[in-house]
Amino acid sequence: AEGPLADVRGVRPDALDYEKPLESLQRAWIAVRSNLRAVLEHVTLAELRDGKLAPEVDRLADTADAWTHR
Secondary structure, three states, X not given: OOOXXXXXXXXXXXXXXXXXXXXXXXHHHHHHHHHHHHHHOOOOHHHHHHOOOOHHHHHHHHOHHHHOOO
C-alpha cells in the first residue's frame, strides 16, 4: 500500500480543522488512522503467504462485530 492510510476529502486527519461542536471529529479520524496503522504494521507478506497473522491482528478479526457489514 502506498500513500496516506486515511484521509478525509484528500486532507490528512492531523491537518483537519473542525469548529465546535465537531472538534472531536478530528480525534476520531486520527483514531481510525492509528488502527489502520496498527494492523498494517503487524502484517507481513510472509504471514499472508503462510496464512498466519500476528496475534493482535487475529484478535481484531476474531471479534463478531468485525464481520458485521454496515
